[in-house]
Amino acid sequence: MNQSRSSTEASPSSRLEGGGSIDYPWWALTFWHGMGLKTWAGLLIEGQFRISPSKLGVAATATIFSCFNSLGRLITDRKYARRMQRCQLPDDPIFIIGHWRSGTTFLHELMILDPRYSTSNTYQCFAPGHFMTTQGFTRRSYSKWLLPSQRPGDNVKAGWKQPQEDEFALLNLGAPSPYRRIAFPHQHPSTPQALDISKLSSRERHRWQQTLKQFVLRLRLKDKRRLILKSPTHTARIAEILSIFPKAQFIHITRNPYVVFPSTRRIWQALHQTQSLQKRLPANLDDYIFACFQEMHEAFSRDRKLLGECQLHELRYEDLVRDPVTALRDIYSKLGLGDFSAIEKAIQERLDEIKNYRTNSYALPDQLKTAIARRWQDFFVTYSYSMETGEPIG
Numbered sequence: 549m550n551q552s553r554s555s556t557e558a559s560p561s562s563r564l565e566g567g568g569s570i571d572y573p574w575w576a577l578t579f580w581h582g583m584g585l586k587t588w589a590g591l592l593i594e595g596q597f598r599i600s601p602s603k604l605g606v607a608a609t610a611t612i613f614s615c616f617n618s619l620g621r622l623i624t625d626r627k628y629a630r631r632m633q634r635c636q637l638p639d640d641p642i643f644i645i646g647h648w649r650s651g652t653t654f655l656h657e658l659m660i661l662d663p664r665y666s667t668s669n670t671y672q673c674f675a676p677g678h679f680m681t682t683q684g685f686t687r688r689s690y691s692k693w694l695l696p697s698q699r700p701g702d703n704v705k706a707g708w709k710q711p712q713e714d715e716f717a718l719l720n721l722g723a724p725s726p727y728r729r730i731a732f733p734h735q736h737p738s739t740p741q742a743l744d745i746s747k748l749s750s751r752e753r754h755r756w757q758q759t760l761k762q763f764v765l766r767l768r769l770k771d772k773r774r775l776i777l778k779s780p781t782h783t784a785r786i787a788e789i790l791s792i793f794p795k796a797q798f799i800h801i802t803r804n805p806y807v808v809f810p811s812t813r814r815i816w817q818a819l820h821q822t823q824s825l826q827k828r829l830p831a832n833l834d835d836y837i838f839a840c841f842q843e844m845h846e847a848f849s850r851d852r853k854l855l856g857e858c859q860l861h862e863l864r865y866e867d868l869v870r871d872p873v874t875a876l877r878d879i880y881s882k883l884g885l886g887d888f889s890a891i892e893k894a895i896q897e898r899l900d901e902i903k904n905y906r907t908n909s910y911a912l913p914d915q916l917k918t919a920i921a922r923r924w925q926d927f928f929v930t931y932s933y934s935m936e937t938g939e940p941i942g
Contacts, residue, residue, distance in 0.1 A: 577694050578823045579716060580610040580731060582674040584621055587722035588614040595732030600827035607825060617720075620678030628680060628769065635769050637761060640795035642883070644778040647844060649811035650803040651865035653704060656711050656778040658876060659799075661894045664886065666773040668717060668763075670695070671708040676717035676763050680770060713779040714763060723759035724752050726781060726840070731825050738832035740840045744784040744847040757792055784847035790854055797883050798855065800848070802931045803865035805924050806917060806938035810910035812837050834916075838923055845927055858884060864931065866940050872899055 580588060588610060592599075599607050625632075644659070646652050660667045671686045672679045685691055686708035699706050719725040724742035742748060745756050767775060782789060789796055813833060820829050830836070852860060861882040868875045876895060880888040912920075921928070921935045928934070932941040 573696060574605075575694070576696050576822075577613075577674070578606055578610065579674075579719060579727065580606070580823075580825075581613040582617060582676070582716075582720040583610070583614050584618040584677055584720075584722070585611075585614040586618070587720065590722070591728060591731055594728070595735050595825065598732060598735065599825045602827055603825045617675065617677055620675070620682055624678040624681040631769055632765060635765050637765055637792075638768060638775060639793050640797065641764065641775040641777055641793050642885075643782050643789065643796060643798045644776065644801070645783040645798055645848075646780060646801035646803075647783065647808055647812070647841060648780045649808050649815060650780070651801050651868055652713075652778050652780055653711075654865075655799065655801055655868060656776070658872060658895055658898065659776055659879075660711055661898055662885075662891045664773060665776045666767070666771040667711045667776045667778070668714050668767055669709050670706070670712040672767065673712040673714060673716040674708075674720065676721050676766065680766060711778070713781075714760075714777045715779040715781045717763045718756070718759050721759045721763060723756045724748055729836075730819050730823050733820060733824060733830040734826055734828070736830075738830075738835035738839060740836070740843050743781060743840060744843050745788045746847070753788065757788065760789075761792060780844075784844045786848065786851035787854060790851075796859070798860045799879060799883070800860065800862045801865055801868065802862070802927075802933075804933060804938035804940075805920055805927060806912055807910060808841075809837060809916070809920050810912060838919075841924060841927075849930075858882070862931075864940050 580591065583591065592607075642659075642665070644652050644656050656667070659665065671683055675682060691708060695706055695708065698704060715725060715727060719727045724745070726740050726743045729736040729741065742752075742756070745753055748756065764775065764777075783800070786798065816833055816837070817829060820833075861879050863875055863879070873892060873895060877888045877892075880886065925935070933939065934941055
């Protein structure tokens with residue numbers, strides 16, 4: 549435990565794990581700018597208002613935005629009340645799951661090339677309370693300047709219409725979420741909160757379920773196609789998701805743990821530096837990564853037995869990038885998603901566009917590599933990764 553902590557404390561700067569630094573415009577919006585007033589006020593109280601002086605501007609503008617968001621949600625709720633009551637909740641969304649940095653985004657972007665499916669985009673997740681009324685905002689030329697062109701911490705394209713993980717929508721609607729920690733990391737322990745929903749009180753579980761239902765209904769009202777949702781956090785929530793969507797299907801992707809750990813550290817560093825309301829990075833970041841991984845995969849191992857044969861498909865990131873077309877074809881075949889050949893051309897064209905994309909490389913200290921091998925041993929064995937190199941076996 550102490551070994552992993554020291555490795556984090558050595559790099560609390562703008563330099564990121566794997567090289568490079570963060571270039572995040574000072575005017576760019578944060579997660580918190582999408583919250584309603586009640587949710588935002590609750591977050592500030594939870595963090596005991598311990599905002600770093602350099603972050604006061606973010607807090608001030610988020611407060612102004614929260615008033616607009618609350619008003620926009622009130623107008624939207626009244627405007628769509630009857631239609632929402634008549635809208636039927638789907639029982640069969642597809643969920644892409646897997647630990648952070650395991651390739652969920654890449655898989656998500658490929659699958660939504662199929663016009664038979666819909667997904668949540670960045671604006672819908674940023675403004676979940678009123679996107680149905682205000683989504684025309686994303687067509688305005690000035691709106692693109694409010695977001696960076698790339699995600700903090702990697703080179704993945706960002707934008708209002710880009711696919712986005714629904715956890716951000718749940719966060720901004722006030723549901724329990726581990727992402728709340730990012731705002732005030734020093735007020736939180738090194739253990740995940742609201743990752744495994746079954747650990748919450750019955751009241752909090754109900755609130756989480758109702759929030760997810762509400763967001764999916766809003767998406768459904770705007771687009772009747774079958775929904776594909778992607779969020780690493782849902783890896784620990786299969787039982788809760790099945791209680792809402794009994795015919796849901798899951799695609800679980802895994803990756804070399806010796807890449808997942810430093811890559812996850814890098815993205816958390818980037819998120820803390822660009823989104824946190826506290827300037828200094830938390831010293832317990834490595835402990836948090838270890839704890840999240842353990843909780844996530846213990847919950848997944850516990851709940852996967854609830855899934856039928858055609859409800860779960862598993863693949864490795866390494867197999868996906870080696871032959872994306874074959875990997876996607878296998879997913880369609882296992883889950884019965886229809887004719888894959890109809891979108892094979894679109895997928896190949898997309899692959900040609902991103903063929904020059906390069907992932908970050910990492911050099912792990914021996915102590916950290918030993919800690920990963922020891923603490924994630926079950927994962928190495930279950931998913932056939934070499935404990936020596938982290939590469940897939942077979």
